[in-house]
Amino acid sequence: MSAQNYYTHEDFTRNFRNALGMFATGVTVVTTRAANGAPVGLTVNSFNSVSLDPPLVLWSLSVTLPSVPVFEACEYYAINVLADDQQALSQLFASRSDDKFAGLQFDQGLGGAPLLRGCCARFECRNTHRYPGGDHILFVSEVINFDREDRPPLLFFGGAYRRLAP
Numbered sequence: 001m002s003a004q005n006y007y008t009h010e011d012f013t014r015n016f017r018n019a020l021g022m023f024a025t026g027v028t029v030v031t032t033r034a035a036n037g038a039p040v041g042l043t044v045n046s047f048n049s050v051s052l053d054p055p056l057v058l059w060s061l062s063v064t065l066p067s068v069p070v071f072e073a074c075e076y077y078a079i080n081v082l083a084d085d086q087q088a089l090s091q092l093f094a095s096r097s098d099d100k101f102a103g104l105q106f107d108q109g110l111g112g113a114p115l116l117r118g119c120c121a122r123f124e125c126r127n128t129h130r131y132p133g134g135d136h137i138l139f140v141s142e143v144i145n146f147d148r149e150d151r152p153p154l155l156f157f158g159g160a161y162r163r164l165a166p
């Protein structure tokens with residue numbers, strides 16, 4: 001690998017995405033309620049921890065998505081960390097389906113934010129700070145409540161779902 005690479009714009013974007021994909025992450029579903037009470041959620045792997053005291057976490061939301069006004073306006077949302085048997089949930093919440101919650105059982109978090117069942121961990125967050133981040137909006141939020149279960153996590157690496165080796 002050379003120290004410097006000079007790319008065309010298209011090559012830069014593709015190679016940048018591939019290089020970012022070398023950072024292995026977990027997979028979450030971020031959920032909230034729209035003003036009309038409808039549950040809203042999407043798959044997110046930009047989640048990360050920020051601060052222990054105060055307890056802060058972050059994630060980023062693409063400015064192109066229809067849920068932007070809902071997440072900007074909501075008081076609370078939930079971050080559901082998926083277990084390794086929840087790949088179908090990740091695919092569902094990464095789709096453009098109109099009713100992602102149909103037939104899905106979930107608990108009610110703060111502000112009615114859906115807390116999905118069978119997750120590794122669930123964080124209930126106050127929608128505290130939002131910052132512009134290029135083509136994404138960065139959400140930095142205070143964790144009000146959380147729970148966890150000892151389940152292996154679903155992972156995402158190199159554009160594909162992965163699991164921990166047994």
Ligand SMILES: Cc1cc2nc3c(=O)[nH]c(=O)nc-3n(C[C@H](O)[C@H](O)[C@H](O)COP(=O)(O)O)c2cc1C
Nearest residue numbers: 042043044045046060061062065066067094095096
């Ligand atoms: C593994 C994975 C991670 C994702 N992470 C993010 C993310 O961090 N931020 C984001 O805005 N979209 C992310 N997406 C894309 C959204 O889940 C996708 O655009 C989804 O359709 C948005 O829901 P909506 O169409 O109902 O708005 C991710 C998708 C996948 C499969």
